[in-house]
Amino acid sequence: MSECPAHAPADHPKVPREKVGVLIANLGTPDDTSYWSMRRYLSEFLSDKRVIDYPKWQWQPILQGIVLSIRPFKSGAAYDSIWNKEADESPLMTITKQQVAKLTTGLHAKYGDDVMVDFCMRYGNPSTPSVVKKMVEAGCTKILFCPLYPQYAGATTATANDQFFRALMAEKWQPASRTLPPYFADDAYIDALAASVERAYAAADQEPDILICSYHGLPFRYLKEGDPYHCQCQKTTRLLKERLGWADDRIMTTFQSKFGPEEWLQPYTVEEVARQAEKGNKKIAVIAPAFSADCIETLEEINEEIKESFEHAGGEHFTYIPCLNDDDAHIAALMGKITENLKGWLD
Template sequence: MEFMNPRYEHGAPGKTGVLLVNLGTPEAPTKTALKSYLRSFLSDPRVVEFKGPRWLWLLILNAVILNIRPKKSAEAYAGIWDELGENTGSPLLHISQLQHQALQHVLDDGYVVELAMRYGEPSIDTGLDRLQQQGARSVIILPLYPQYSATTSASIFDAVSKVYQQRRWLPDIRFISHYHDHDLYIVALAKSVVEHQQHHGKQFLLMSFHGIPQRYLHNGDPYHCECHKTGRLLAERLGLRDDEYRVSFQSIFGREPWLQPYTDATLKSLPEKGIKAVQVICPGFAADCLETLEEIAVENRDYFMAAGGESFSYIPALNDRKEHIHLLSELIKQHSRGLDKTETGFQKDTAKRHKQHPFNRDN
């Protein structure tokens, strides 16, 4: 095997690279695009920890799920495509690009920022390659998942590791695995709630996080605990009593039990308990996407209203709010402490000898 380092230049000035990584999105709201996207997503062993042999899951995925689910998912994506403006396409990708641009703007020249998606484009391989081309001698990987889970953050770690298995030169790497209880994150969430309530009034607050199978929790995944800590800290910041908010879990897939209470069941039950006005926030999503704009703001709203609810509103994700960008920039600065972004004497000497070598002299 030949280990590659594309366009590497000895002695090039060093910078700290930042790779922002989110889940990903299909290229278009079509059955074909969704089939390709879902195949990549659901074939990840971190996402689906199948209890049987791997070949059996892949058989079920390709023979059954990918012949049924893509059409339904494509219809859901079509409902939110270009929702943020004409020709904006996927909301997740569009917002992630805005986050990328804003973060590069607030960081100094010693940093270079690239965007990647775990599934789809731009790929993690492409993002790391672009950082190297811009002189990144150290790399900070920032998964845009506040709460750690093996299904998300660890999957990104796997993908980064796979890329570097094929590279000759490895940078200093730092991996931000979570920030669920970071004060600036809680402050940003709280401010988004307060601003929303200034326009809509104060109502019961439902904090909906993406779910995972209960089995993952019992096997040691800390995600459930981190979601509840985020919920508790946000409630404390907002001064909420226990009866003024609740934590729930959405996006259930398959037949086995997932983390509970379920968001849809919770919303269906609230009106009969006298709670007919509700506001929903999804603290685990760094950018609005299908799970927030369609599943929460449309599908689950309908469940609540059909059950007797009278007022429902969704509080947008932090997206490219300035408080969110400030949080991300501070995370990066904190994790870059001790990383040398300058060219070392050894690098200068190596570059000088490299240029003086007979094989490298200009003819």
């Protein structure tokens, strides 16, 4: 709804009613699984200095000449194996829409038309600048930017925030802004994780010998340079263990998705699941607490590649515990963090 400001002359341009924006952000997704769509997406992702911080002169010739000539075919096939054919979109896109729909319902019930909820992706579409522009044009004079990463990392939370701030630079009238802090130790988030584990264990034909908490990896060098991600992942696992009331040997932290020649955070999930099988833990469960929604790294990498590594080493029963996605407990946890960070703007 647009109207002339009070006390303004009759010919004053109409302006939209002021509201607060809540902008949900996730990593991103290609538009489809074709070579050129995958190449555009991977080029944007792998050109991000927060993700791969090698000098441009060193990295770009390798990326544009070698990596992007080959990897789009492999990545396209991986995406195709999990693609939501009915909606013609990636599972991450489908799940993000479901999350935003529930958050919109909850926030509108609490704040009415004073809040506008939308989502964007760091890479691909809908782009962060396009959605920020839409929110500003709709009358959002304040925006809470919410990267859905429980644990902070420069390559996830920080680069999402960077893109949000760059989008604000293009606005003549910038809205006031806040960013959602990481919530790796939030009680409601830990409770939601624990409930998902309990449901999976109750439904399993045979109880797993060990739960592997597999987090997306980072180069080990990033930890030495001050990135807190590794420590926050370890704390999430510890709090989950305590919430479940388990002994130390029933749960462990690992890291997946290693890329390039550097040493990354260890132990590597793909190697650790094989070690577990070889040492006699023939029944394992894997959960991915760093991912707010199932995506290529969980549906394809964990549930296919990592599962295959476990079974090849003699593992017998592999249980993948899905991400929290749009589970009501997860939405309630996110609602709690969002409303906490809207205080002073909306109460």
